[in-house]
Amino acid sequence: MKLLDRIEMHLKETHMAPSRFGRRAVGDPRFVLDLRAGRRPRLRTLRKVEGYLQAAKDKATEILPIQR
Numbered sequence: 001m002k003l004l005d006r007i008e009m010h011l012k013e014t015h016m017a018p019s020r021f022g023r024r025a026v027g028d029p030r031f032v033l034d035l036r037a038g039r040r041p042r043l044r045t046l047r048k049v050e051g052y053l054q055a056a057k058d059k060a061t062e063i064l065p066i067q068r
Helices: 005-014 018-026 029-037 041-061
Strands: none
Touching: 005 018, 005 029, 005 041, 018 029, 018 041
């Protein structure tokens, strides 16, 4: 799956704005918009995005303790 497809899926699942994702993942609010327009990110940027997506996935799959 392409990076942009994975980002789009994340945006849909989390109801996150593209600018917020870009700001949080790589510090660039235009990142997703630029990807949609054909931008090709550098390897370092790809690694940051991959790390952000993995951290978000890990956080979503954590089992929350039962509060009593």
